[in-house]
Amino acid sequence: MQFGIFTVGDVTVDPTTGRAPSEHERIKAMLAIAQKAEEVGLDVFATGEHHNPPFVPSSPTTMLGYIAARTENLILSTSTTLITTNDPVKIAEDFAMLQHVAEGRVDVMMGRGNTGPVYPWFGKDIRDGIDLAIENYALLRRLWDEDVVTWKGKFRTPLQSFTSTPRPLDGVAPFVWHGSIRSPEIAEQAAYYGDGFFHNHIFWPASHTKQMVNLYRQRYAHYGHGTPEQAIVGLGGQVFMRKNSQDAVREFRPYFDNAPVYGHGPSLEEFTSQTPLTVGSPQEVIERTLSFRDYVGDYQRQLFLMDHAGLPLKTVLEQLDLLGEEVVPVLRKEFANRRPANVPDAPTHAARVEAKRQEVTQA
Amino acid sequence: MKLVVVSAGLSAPSSTRLLADRLTAATTAHVDAEVEVIELRDLATEIAQHFVTGFPPARLAAALDAVASADGLIAVSPVFAASYSGLFKSFFDVIDRDALTGKPVLIGATGGTARHSLVTEHALRPLFTYLRALVLPTAVYAASEDWGEEGLATRIARAGGELARFMAPATVPDVDTTAAIAPRSLHGAITSVDPSAGFATGLVPFEQRLAALRGE
Numbered sequence: 001m002q003f004g005i006f007t008v009g010d011v012t013v014d015p016t017t018g019r020a021p022s023e024h025e026r027i028k029a030m031l032a033i034a035q036k037a038e039e040v041g042l043d044v045f046a047t048g049e050h051h052n053p054p055f056v057p058s059s060p061t062t063m064l065g066y067i068a069a070r071t072e073n074l075i076l077s078t079s080t081t082l083i084t085t086n087d088p089v090k091i092a093e094d095f096a097m098l099q100h101v102a103e104g105r106v107d108v109m110m111g112r113g114n115t116g117p118v119y120p121w122f123g124k125d126i127r128d129g130i131d132l133a134i135e136n137y138a139l140l141r142r143l144w145d146e147d148v149v150t151w152k153g154k155f156r157t158p159l160q161s162f163t164s165t166p167r168p169l170d171g172v173a174p175f176v177w178h179g180s181i182r183s184p185e186i187a188e189q190a191a192y193y194g195d196g197f198f199h200n201h202i203f204w205p206a207s208h209t210k211q212m213v214n215l216y217r218q219r220y221a222h223y224g225h226g227t228p229e230q231a232i233v234g235l236g237g238q239v240f241m242r243k244n245s246q247d248a249v250r251e252f253r254p255y256f257d258n259a260p261v262y263g264h265g266p267s268l269e270e271f272t273s274q275t276p277l278t279v280g281s282p283q284e285v286i287e288r289t290l291s292f293r294d295y296v297g298d299y300q301r302q303l304f305l306m307d308h309a310g311l312p313l314k315t316v317l318e319q320l321d322l323l324g325e326e327v328v329p330v331l332r333k334e335f336a337n338r339r340p341a342n343v344p345d346a347p348t349h350a351a352r353v354e355a356k357r358q359e360v361t362q363a
Numbered sequence: 364m365k366l367v368v369v370s371a372g373l374s375a376p377s378s379t380r381l382l383a384d385r386l387t388a389a390t391t392a393h394v395d396a397e398v399e400v401i402e403l404r405d406l407a408t409e410i411a412q413h414f415v416t417g418f419p420p421a422r423l424a425a426a427l428d429a430v431a432s433a434d435g436l437i438a439v440s441p442v443f444a445a446s447y448s449g450l451f452k453s454f455f456d457v458i459d460r461d462a463l464t465g466k467p468v469l470i471g472a473t474g475g476t477a478r479h480s481l482v483t484e485h486a487l488r489p490l491f492t493y494l495r496a497l498v499l500p501t502a503v504y505a506a507s508e509d510w511g512e513e514g515l516a517t518r519i520a521r522a523g524g525e526l527a528r529f530m531a532p533a534t535v536p537d538v539d540t541t542a543a544i545a546p547r548s549l550h551g552a553i554t555s556v557d558p559s560a561g562f563a564t565g566l567v568p569f570e571q572r573l574a575a576l577r578g579e
Contacts, residue, residue, distance in 0.1 A: 134569075135576050154576060184566050192569035204418050215566075265415025274420060 001335045002346040003328045004044025005037055005320070006079035006236060006303040009057035012310035015258040020310070023056050029313040030057070033306070034067040036317050038074040040324025043346075046079035046109065046303055051118055054260075061094040068102035075348070076102055079198075079236075079303065080111025080179040083140070084132040085122035087156065091136075092143035092164040099169040104349030107175040109198055109234075110137060112183070128155065130185050137176075137189065144173035172356055175347040177234055177301075180212070187212055191219030191231070196347070198234035201292075202305055203261055205274055209235070210295040217297070229343055234301035235292055238277045241322045245280040251315075252279050259309035282326040289327075290334055298339045300346035302331070364530055366396040367433035371403045371440040371451035372473070379473045382505050382519075383439040386471055389523020390437070394530055399433075401426045403450050410450065413457045423457075431462035435469070435530035436496070438487070442474035446486040455490060463496040467529035469522055470502045477506040499525040 007030055013020040021029065034045040045067060047057045057063060064076040076098065081091060091108075099106045112129050119126040135153050142149050143164040152158040168174070177196035180186035181204065190197040197216040199209045217228035225231070240255075242248035249268065256268045256279075271277055278288040289302065304323065307316040345351070368387050372379030380402070387398055403410070409423040419427060430436060440451035470487040472479070483502035491498045501522040509515045 130572075131576055134572055138573060185572070188566060188569050203416065208418070262416050266412045266420070270412070270420065271416070274416075274418070 001299070001332060001339070002043040002075065002301045003323075003331065004042045004046060004075070004077075004301070004303045005033070005306050005323075006044075006046040006048070006077075007033065007057070007307050008048045008079075008305070009050060009055045010260070010308055011054040011056060012260065012308065013258070014310040014312055015254045017312075020054075026056050027063075029307070029316070030063065031066060031070075032313060033316055033320070034074070035070050036320045037324075038071040040320050040328075042074070042320075042324060042328065044075045044077055044301065044303060046077040048079050049082050049113070051121060052115070061098045064098055064106070065101050068098065068105065071105075073105070075105050075107060077107045077177070078109050079200075080109045080113045082113055082118075083110040083136050084112045084114055084129055085119055085124050086136075088136040088140040089143060089156075089159070089162075089164060092140050093166075095174050096144070096164065096166050096168045099174055099349070100166055104169050104172075104353070106349070107177065107347070109177040109179045111179040112186070113179070124155070130183065131155075133186065134189060137193075141173075141193070144168050169349070170353045170356075172349065172352050175349075175352065177232075182208075182212070184212070184215055187216040188219050191216050191225075192223050194220065194223065194225035196232035196234055196300070198301070198303075199236065199296075201236040201276055202238040203275060206276060206292075206295055209276075213296040213299075226344075227342070229297060229340070232344070232347060233296060233299035234303065235296060235299055236276075236303050236305060237289060237292070238275075238305045239285045239288075239319075239323075239327075240279045241282050241285055241319060241327070243281060243322075245284060248279050248281065255309040255311055261309075263309075282322055285327050286330050286334075289331055290338075293335070293338065298335075298343045300344070364394065364396040364434040364532060365429075365432065366390060366394075366398045366435045366437065366530070367429050368398065368400045368437040369403065369430065369439070369451075369454065370400060371448050371454070373404055373441065373448075373450075377441075378505065378507075378510070379439050379441045382471050382473050382503065383437055385519050386437050386439070386469055386503060386523055386526075389519045390435070390469070390526045390530075391523075393524055393527030394435075396435070396530065399429050401429065403454050406454070407450055410453045410457060414453070419457065426454075427458055427462070431459060433466065434532055435467045435526050436463070437469045437471070437526065438491070439471040439473070440487065442472050442479045442482050445479065446482060447472065447490070452490070455494065458494075460494065463491065463494040466496050467499060467526055468496040469499050469526040471504070471522075472502075473505045475507050477504075477508060480504040480506065497529060499529065501525050 177198040178190035179198040217231045220231035221228045240252040370380045370383040409420040413419045440447035
């Protein structure tokens, strides 16, 4: 099981000071947070992609390239890369380059993740959202898997004998997760390719996540990639911790109450009971996170949202200390104890290179 | 059969609830139905939360489910500022856009003066027409002065008879699968947080989508 963090990259006013960081401060904070993730023993850092304020991460591979140079073990990923409005040719090249720079410590999460106005900024139409996700990804797969591609589609100019460079490291493309909150079409797409399915899992009730993951697992088996239990599932999560549960609630409440995504609505207590948000002691976070398995089954990747809603960098780094020192070691052990032998581990570049080598040897 | 009554009255006792009860009695006089009354006042906070978070808290989800699964609906609002109340509209703003498709709906409104009596035609009827409900021809408006008049009872009886005539056990729901699982419901989406409801029916297999894009 892999553990990590995923960031949205929002620039939000800290409600306790009334001050928002500058874009530059926020970007530097994200870089510090990623390095801290490695330092405390997490496996994954994933960044979102946005092209509108108040979000800063418009250029994930640039950011991840820097982090690659500053880390040794961290897997660099996205949450999500926009398969709808980005040119699949550029995605193929950017992430293959990142693979080389990072010695293979790269995977990528595809998503549509766009609000309506973003589409025309990149020459696209939101009404084509699902179709763009399907066609662009189908092309991206070919660009990674085939050295020379001749292709014609609906949404971009045709390709004649085109080679995307650099070729994927060791001939193995980055592992792909498909992230979706509510589109069964995307769960279906992930299942069709035998790729991973990531449910963001925050802001909505667990029952909804369960529905989506179940669909993906059933369709994964339908397409012959393995049993439903063997499908590759990732989940998000959202926590705020202090040693003492009451301190966590007291400190996080003003951030919760003013957060753009749920502030000014339900109380912290109501939202905690209705969604996977956990505010409390490390032990409470451990128990809650272990319970995710009860409704999605054994899964491969758990990412936490830690640096949002205006929380200062210092606080986020303290949170990562708690996560790395007190929570993740216990979760690693407990999830491993519960996982049946036939459920595969989270995909890594090294494991996939080895699997490919065996495939070639056998053939 | 199941008759669901949505009352948006705010006071207790409420003349809106009184009208809703009279309409219910006029309906059940003709048809054997299990009645569930939803007082929107009790759900006011949860409706507001749904707007902020994008999903319904449990009690609201249950109410939305009840409306979606009803064989007939009675919907009554007080008149505020020449239209239905904001709370009434908000409830129908968060309901699945297909939840009322083809469902017989009896509409009613209450107000302080008879000058608002066409609110049922100007406001409620277009709302439910938009939601593709089968809005019954007789709508009942009750001004304060109507409660002592004979005409109100006649209209209530006629309206109840109409609803009873059109109520029939629900057929196969015509629900868009994408919308049905979407918690974010700016145009109406989730009505259920019950995982057993499922949503895989109607899912287009991936090969078909891909083939359609390739023009095959």
